[in-house]
Amino acid sequence: MKAEIVATGTELLLGETLNTSAHYLTGKLSSLGIEVDYHTTVGDNSLRLEQVLRQAMDRSDLLVTTGGLGPTADDLTKELVAKVLNLQMELDQRSLNNIKEFFGRRKAPMPSSNEKQAYFPKGSKILPNPIGTAPGAIIENGGKTVIILPGPPFEMQPMFENYALPEIQRIIGPNSERMNERVLKVFGIGESALEEVLGDLMHLPDLSMALLAKRAEMHIRLVARGTVAASEKVLDALDKTETEIKRRLGDKVFGRDQETMIGIVGQILKENHLTVSTAESCTGGLLGAALTQEPGSSEFYLGGVVSYSNSLKQQLLGVNEKTLGLFGAVSEEVAKEMAEGIRTRSGSDFAVSTTGIAGPGGGSDLKPVGLVYIGFASTEKVYAQKFQFYGERESVRQLTVQAALNGIRQYMLNKERGLHIGDG
Amino acid sequence: MKAEIVATGTELLLGETLNTSAHYLTGKLSSLGIEVDYHTTVGDNSLRLEQVLRQAMDRSDLLVTTGGLGPTADDLTKELVAKVLNLQMELDQRSLNNIKEFFGRRKAPMPSSNEKQAYFPKGSKILPNPIGTAPGAIIENGGKTVIILPGPPFEMQPMFENYALPEIQRIIGPNSERMNERVLKVFGIGESALEEVLGDLMHLPDLSMALLAKRAEMHIRLVARGTVAASEKVLDALDKTETEIKRRLGDKVFGRDQETMIGIVGQILKENHLTVSTAESCTGGLLGAALTQEPGSSEFYLGGVVSYSNSLKQQLLGVNEKTLGLFGAVSEEVAKEMAEGIRTRSGSDFAVSTTGIAGPGGGSDLKPVGLVYIGFASTEKVYAQKFQFYGERESVRQLTVQAALNGIRQYMLNKERGLHIGDG
Missing domain, CATH: 3.90.950.20 (CinA-like)
Known part of the structure; x- marks a missing residue:
């Protein structure tokens, strides 16, 4: 499966806001074994955005967009996705209720402009946004998939993790190859010494290893590819390599994955x-x-x-x-x-x-x-x-x-x- | 002048490396009054990179590329720019000497693969790289400009600042409008209160103002557009607005620009x-x-x-x-x-x-x-x-x-x- 990511937002083209979302999404898609071929960033300009979306849908199987879901007139992502796919826009009543509730909790009436955020291309499955007013959507159409996400990372990331990811997993199915990652964290030994100690483990057939130098520690990133069906075998390969690394490095290995x-x-x-x-x-x-x-x-x-x-x-x-x-x-x-x-x-x-x-x-x-x-x-x-x-x-x-x-x-x-x- | 930025590097499409260069370059180009319409990231894949470069040269006046200048076979940016512009590749003897010296200082012979880094599309002006072995280049061709920069930010940024920026300034000429920026830093007043106090200053004809909420301070970003010839007038507008802001906010304004x-x-x-x-x-x-x-x-x-x-x-x-x-x-x-x-x-x-x-x-x-x-x-x-x-x-x-x-x-x-x- 080939994917690409399109970010929209004029603030991304003024040097004000750094686009961290493409980086985040690429990491997540790669770990599912999905090849990401392009990132494109484009401003809130309907001609340019339409052209970029059309090109992306032509050449990729999965298109993920971020941004352009706000209540103002220059937020156009959903409308242009609908145009490119020849779909009507439809009101999602539940989303409208959620947006009204969102304002209700803040004791403010919903501005009429926010109503726009409850409209989606026909056939969308809605991705809820518990943090902001802009829900996302996933559209499966003619063998291609479009996932529409909001711009702010603190809204986009939980939406992707909780609602988009399970949909992608369903679409790619259990027989596609995933990347299973494990990070071992090390203190007290430098990059070149690590390379010497672990060199022979860096070229195993079913597992890749990379060394990443962080400010005050080294990370050893292990990646094993395998289908969900073969996950036991993959985990076994990771476990075996982890055990061998720990045997060689002793208590220099202080943690793993999210541990600090x-x-x-x-x-x-x-x-x-x-x-x-x-x-x-x-x-x-x-x-x-x-x-x-x-x-x-x-x-x-x-x-x-x-x-x-x-x-x-x-x-x-x-x-x-x-x-x-x-x-x-x-x-x-x-x-x-x-x-x-x-x-x-x-x-x-x-x-x-x-x-x-x-x-x-x-x-x-x-x-x-x-x-x-x-x-x-x-x-x-x-x-x-x-x-x-x-x-x-x-x-x-x-x-x-x-x-x-x-x-x-x-x-x-x-x-x-x-x-x-x-x-x- | 319309510009776009193309980054190449498979590591950018694996979620390993965050592309900060597009963000940096966009800020620099915007401040020169150049409109950046697109960022595109593509892997080290010759078909996809060629297609992206061709499209960019079609639709933009200025194309800035980062990455793909390394010594290995999958580093292809210069070769593909030459192909798209119908130019031959030519050896630049001075660059070759510099690369040999670079290895000489490290008491190592230059690997023959590095020779590739001294070849450029015919008609290139070379942008020196004092930090690494990959020089950059600027090519003016048929009214369009291509600037080729290395991928690592610590090589790219000084090359851009010292060698590419003066060339761009020459090309756009003194009569083009620049963006003159000033940032005032404020502590002890929130975003909405600032909006109330400064509201009437936010819509001045020759100056734009934006409020940026940082973790523990607020930034007031003033931008005045004007030609180099009119720079005194522009600075005057910035000074006047700064004085007025300080009059209203008193010692809540603690600093400016790079001050902390x-x-x-x-x-x-x-x-x-x-x-x-x-x-x-x-x-x-x-x-x-x-x-x-x-x-x-x-x-x-x-x-x-x-x-x-x-x-x-x-x-x-x-x-x-x-x-x-x-x-x-x-x-x-x-x-x-x-x-x-x-x-x-x-x-x-x-x-x-x-x-x-x-x-x-x-x-x-x-x-x-x-x-x-x-x-x-x-x-x-x-x-x-x-x-x-x-x-x-x-x-x-x-x-x-x-x-x-x-x-x-x-x-x-x-x-x-x-x-x-x-x-x-």
């Missing part, structure tokens, strides 16, 4: 009923911000100190003036005193500290930009890890946050296994 | 040789992270406390247990004690605190989600501001950071004017 480092660390801390506190220098509060990103973080995060100046390191964390003088603020010793300082003051089970040179200035031969020490303190021991990161200021800060979270994760994993970090 | 709230606050603090410290609850470290975003922030930021738990508010900030019991953690009184606590402990000139309910849980009738108190302490006085924000957790946190920074800015502005906040 902070999500996983939060979960481990909650499950173990442990609390953590932070002492941040080079990250300036980013680590605390990451730990408090998700609701419910007060269950495990007590807070901490941002000791951007040496005086606050002494004042609020009890770092020894002599330690600062002898080793400097960016040192293993200070990282350890910071972590132990906040742990004893906060009464947390565990504490993490960061001190480093985020750059671009402040580096030297002995302590170059990107040098970071992360300190860890528990009731049992205090230790620090040394990192040399590369990249601009914000990358160094983000990598430091990720390494600090990963340090908590590794400590907990090793504790469960009866191993001990930092004894060396 | 944190950039401006940092600048004011540095200029006045003042230091600041923070005590954060609901923002969990985000305020400190914002203050330390730019290099050189240690000149004005000393650090602070993330007091996510009540015990840390008492322990590290000296917030009174009775105040917490009587008024609750989210209260004007606690915000003030937090600010004063960190100011006296850090010895900073100024301190800011945040305490609020970021949600989605934790709200009540009396203290709903989005209620935030921001405390301020200087050597002269201690006060707090109350805010009621709307939106999801991350929005409430970002709005709180912005309001805290804006509070520092307003304090400093009023001090300069001899006014005093918080006396009431």
Whole structure:
């Protein structure tokens, strides 16, 4: 099945709005094994839009449109799809009721212009829009399918996911090949090292593997093609490869698909009923911000100190003036005193500290930009890890946050296994 | 002049890579007064790409392509442009030398496949690529112009800016109308209130105004059209409107164009040789992270406390247990004690605190989600501001950071004017 995506909206042709919808839809269609051949963006101009729609329906089996479903006169997608397919426009009474209710909930009368949003090409199956006033539609006509979606991504995406996707799955049937994707997330190993370790797995016959470098982690994307009927075999291939990757990379693999480092660390801390506190220098509060990103973080995060100046390191964390003088603020010793300082003051089970040179200035031969020490303190021991990161200021800060979270994760994993970090 | 943009690259049709180039180029072309009618994305498929190029050259005056300039066999843009325009491909010796040098600097021999990157349709003016191996080209042919650019945005953008833009300006000439843009950035007033205050300015004859809602600020985008010859008149119209907007909005306007709230606050603090410290609850470290975003922030930021738990508010900030019991953690009184606590402990000139309910849980009738108190302490006085924000957790946190920074800015502005906040 060959598909194309047409986006309409003059705002997309003025450099104001970035068209993320084509990207989103392409990913979804590709994963169903549907080949997307074209994206076209065109303004709210009836001649040009009609011509683009006509061409798309000529050359593709599936056409997905976004935008042009608003109440104003220059919103024309449904009308022009009807024209190109030689269909009448018809009122959908249920959609009209929904739009009236939408305004009712806002204690406002429905402007008469919105009535337009309840008309569709004859034979449309309506795709409801629980978020806005513009419903979408799917039209099957002469072996071709047109799916009409609204422009705003926060309306388009749930409509596609909940209502359009099942229709597409029905149309392509269970015997078409799907792309089954799995993403493994890795921290603590770079792209070229990964290529070396996993090279022989990258050319398996029934599975493709790609490495994607993200700002502070690597993603390993596995894709296996297969029909729904053969899904057990496909899942088995994915499982086997995942197991082999984990065997080679060990606990460098921290998560999968939608999982995030902070999500996983939060979960481990909650499950173990442990609390953590932070002492941040080079990250300036980013680590605390990451730990408090998700609701419910007060269950495990007590807070901490941002000791951007040496005086606050002494004042609020009890770092020894002599330690600062002898080793400097960016040192293993200070990282350890910071972590132990906040742990004893906060009464947390565990504490993490960061001190480093985020750059671009402040580096030297002995302590170059990107040098970071992360300190860890528990009731049992205090230790620090040394990192040399590369990249601009914000990358160094983000990598430091990720390494600090990963340090908590590794400590907990090793504790469960009866191993001990930092004894060396 | 009518333009269109064609992007080629199979990765753009797999949902892996987001096409940001069309967005970037459209903004640049629009600001030159050039109407962009279409964006098309097509894979590295010679039949489809040729058809798309032929159609684009038929219907537009200016065609800008991105991608398909690599060394491999499926990189076909230049070859197909030559085919459609009936031109031979010719070696550009200087480009070949540059590519060889590029590999020379990396101490690697040039693979023979890269030679392809030095061939161009006859009559091309070469656009150098200082970052990668793929030069671009501009071809003027029969009243039409084709600009060929590489795919990676970090190669495409500097090439466009430095080499393609001057050529386009030459072609359209000084008498064509340009769009002159100015963006005013506003905090502390919403979209509908702005519409009311500025409504009559939104329909001026020689200037258009648009309001753009960003996550934690509003942008007022002014656009005035005019020829280069009339640029003084155009700038005058922009200046006059800016002055009128500032007269109406006062210090709610915090910046312009590339300026950011944190950039401006940092600048004011540095200029006045003042230091600041923070005590954060609901923002969990985000305020400190914002203050330390730019290099050189240690000149004005000393650090602070993330007091996510009540015990840390008492322990590290000296917030009174009775105040917490009587008024609750989210209260004007606690915000003030937090600010004063960190100011006296850090010895900073100024301190800011945040305490609020970021949600989605934790709200009540009396203290709903989005209620935030921001405390301020200087050597002269201690006060707090109350805010009621709307939106999801991350929005409430970002709005709180912005309001805290804006509070520092307003304090400093009023001090300069001899006014005093918080006396009431």
